Amino acid sequence: MEPKKLILVDGNSIAFRAFYAMYTVLEKFKNPEGLHTNAIYAFNNMLDLILSKGQPTDMLVAFDAGKYTFRNQLYDDYKGNRLKTPTEFQEQMPFIKQLLKARGIKTYELENYEADDIIGTVAKKAQKKNFQTTIVTGDRDLTQLVNEQTTVALTIKGVTELEFYTPQHFQEKLGIKPAQLIDVKALMGDTSDNYPGVTKVGEKTALKLIKQYGSLDQLYAQIDKMKASKLKEHLLQDRDVAFLSQKLATIQLDVPVQLDIDQLTYEGDQISQLRDFYQKMNFRTFLSKMDTETTASTIESVETNINFQELNENNIKEITASQQAATVLVEMVQDNYHKAPIIGFGIGIKDQIWVTDNAEILRNPQLKSWLQNPQIKKAVFDFKRNYVALNRWQIHLAGVNFDALLASYLIDVNENSNDLGKLAQGYDYQDLIADSQFYGRGAKLTIPPRSELLQHLAAKITAINFLKTKLPQKLQDHDQDQLFDEIELPLSQVLADMEIAGIKVDRHNLEQMQQDLDQRLQDLEADIYQQAGHEFNINSPQQLSKVLFEELGLKPIKKNKRGYSTSVDVLEKLRGQAPIIAQILDYRQVAKIQSTYVIGLMNSIAVDEKVHTRYQQTLTQTGRLSSVDPNLQNIPARDEGREIRKAFVPSHVGWEIFSSDYSQIELRVLAHISGDQNMQKAFADNYDIHAHTAMRIFGLHDISEVTPDMRRQAKATNFGIVYGISDYGLSQNIGISRKRAAEFINAYFKQYPDVKNYMDKIVQMARTDGYVETIMHRRRYLPDIHSRNYHLRSFAERTAMNTPIQGSAADIIKIAMINMQKKLQADNLQATMLLQVHDELIFEAPKKEIPILEKLVPQVMDSAVQLDVPLKVESAHGPTWFDAKG
DNA sequence: GATTTCACG
């Protein structure tokens, strides 16, 4: 007979994680009575997952009950540092229990016992009856119960990503037996449960000791033989604490559970009860899932029928005679709108919708002037995409005052899938499926039959209309009206102009480079093969590491998932040990230039001899732009790679490339938002900021005493501060000890005390508000700030420090770009803005306009916003991009 | 599709 399968769930732990997994949508998930439902929703997601994956015959969810457990009797302060759980969470607990009942799952709690101990006890009983048991929890401690019949599924991220601990996995991961975990905890303590362990002993040391001695008892039995050390002293001193912690860490297996193992049968969903519950909670997705499951599972998800008419030459005149606000849709399947064919077009006015799959309609003059009429207000999804595509038909789309893509991105930067269907579904609008689902993906991409296509287009127009009723209120709630109306929407027009203009690339120049580089690659290759003694693929990190670390016997420095790392920092450390290293570094550099830049760039030159990048305006978490197809924001600027820039040239003879960049904009932003007087003064007095910092942190009296090396270290420290400093990170970056790095940071904060205050304050704000903001109210949610996982939490903290800085700098240059474009038009200049590289704007212009730009561009850039420190702009120009660098 | 490496600010 098949063994019975039991799933045990740590109810409190999973519910709590569920709450924070969907913390960003806390206010989106409310039922009509105002009850928060995010934790209930996420909990149910987890149930769906484990029920379908685990196929249990039996199931139990255990909860904590009562305030005092036997552990409090042992140790007063057990869990003493726990913050009170938020009421938004507490109010959901009873409903999670209701949900479980409706899903046919037993629950159990016992006054003054923790869920852990109930689970331990039940798992032991189940083992005697030969059940196959899986425990689902967010609490690592429970892995002590792992054995051949008991697996622990531990949440990694959220509640649906699980890591399964079997005895083998546990051994591989920690190098000890599951039961030994108790003794490890005894030594290291537990900060979240607030018991101490032995002084100065953390996970690493504890694991080492238990691996060495086998158990806590053995360790203390042999402690006399241990040689004298600080560690030994601490162990002796904290002996009682260790044994107390051991008791606290041990999960009880003999709790008086009044529950028979035969009573845990999983009953399955109680359909009508569950339907009522979902309805009460306003869980539309789960409701519809239930319907599709219960009706016939054969029915594919089909878009709801939406009434529409076909747009044609006969009705277009009448439609475009209307002066009313409208919704406009230009459909393309491919990403690159500079060349993707238009496969559909649609208009929505009030409740009426007209669509067509005939792009030729765009030749209609009435339609053209309607689209170009700024008086007729239009709503779209992705203005820039629509604008650029229509521009290819000589139509200049105007009057757009709502872009659902831009709006949703500003409301939540995680909403960056760029898919209207997905976006609308996120706002509980179910009548439009995602494009990837409708058209398929990659090789399977096809355009469905006409009738279905028209239906899809109509559904898109309704989705945009729906979002137009929802998103403006949210923008207002976030205080983002100005950001939307005066920055992002006008910017998308500016970006469209820049993308359409494109930048000219000299193909012959690249072809020449390709030949030269090819020769060099061949020479290097031959040399490398000779030294290795055989041929191999230098581009393969695997084969390379075999050559270096096995055949040549060099010492590996860093590991990655597949073996030993061969990255630059590793190779740099090995340089000097073998001549092959320098040549590999050379080869790598040349190969990169060749494949990514020379060949890659040539492949994206269009028929007009230009490259037309696309700026992704709704992608980054900080508000920066990104550039794709090709990426013109990472063209080499240093060393040999810089030569590539010689291929970027003006598109007319007698013109030049002109470039202006903000000097130290991020540090200036930091000086402004932190309000730090010392840093502000340094900028006001126009000091070399890195030298100034060096003077301060090295305690010198005058800037002239600063050596180049001091300046270099101070510069790295400044960068570190902007990124959300850690002593380790800084020490790695400038090759000093961690202790020394910590001293730097301390000195830094002493010299710039309000920078320190800012760092503390912004992290605190992220904790209380759940998000951080830039000077223009761009918002980024940081749910991981509450994570119990150190790694995730620290990352969120650094992000909280960095995002307002990087994001505000992005705000500033965006404003400058809009003002710049206006000014160029107003002054009737031929100069054209072509590229943006985060803190730098690149133009082409007739030579005679260069002197004008030299005054104008810095003027516009440094007056974009008024900060408490001056902004500084530097310019350069020349016949190619290479020369336009100061 | 994920991973590694390396280009930029």
Next chain:
DNA sequence: ACGTACGTGAAATCT
């Protein structure tokens, strides 16, 4: 005592 810099995109290789 933990284990780390912030934000991106592209090419080549591995699975």
